[in-house]
Amino acid sequence: MAIQKDQIVSIEYEVNDGTKVVDSNIGGLPLVFMYGRGQIIPGLESAITNMSIGDKADVVVKAEDAYGEYDAAAKQEVPKDQFAGIDLEVGMTLYGQGEDGGTVQVVVQEIGNENVIIDFNHPLAGKELSFLVIVNNIREASAEELMSGIPAENQHDDCCGTDSGTGCGC
Incomplete structure (x- = not known):
């Protein structure tokens, strides 16, 4: 059965950025997602469209x-004092809150005496990616x-299934 929109798909994968395996x-544990909802990168999602359970493929995205694409303008110079309490290192990934309230990932590019240059590009921006992908399962989504x-496999019970309200960061 080939994958169709709104089905729950489970895959194993290995991704290479041309120089090394990056993930x-x-x-x-397999990656479980709802197909057609933009939950994985578009190129990988379209590449697995005609795959079935048990299929294995090499995919270039x-x-x-x-x-x-890498956007050279997606860099920003920020006063170093905004990173108080953080032992900054070049190449370090930091997470913050964007204007829309969502999580923003940046990479420290340069550390000066008074300013830090951060890069808002995803670390894999501008790179062609090679995937080995194996489809483990395809099933219909529940109502x-x-x-x-959100696939059931990705939904979390209250505090990892405990009734006490403790654990799992609760």
Whole structure:
């Protein structure tokens, strides 16, 4: 059965940026997502469209279909005092809150005496990615999953299933 919109898909993958493996879940927990909802990079999602359970493929995803082209203008010089209490290092990834309230990831590019240059590009922006992908499972979504867009495998019970209200950062 080929994958169709709003089905729950489970994959194992390994991704290489042309020089090294940058992420892999082979032999670990699969990545579970709802197909057609933009929950994985567009190029990988379109590449697995005609795959079925058990299929394995090597897929190349162009930068524009992954994390986008590198934007040299997506750098910002910020006063160093905004990083008080953080032991900054070049190449360090930091997370903050964007204007829309969402999480923003930046990479420290340069550290000066008074200012820090941060890069808002995704670390894989501008890179063609090579994937080894294996489709582990394809199933129909439940009514609740269709409404929420979140596969049951990715939904978390209150405090990891405990009734006490403790644990899991609660």
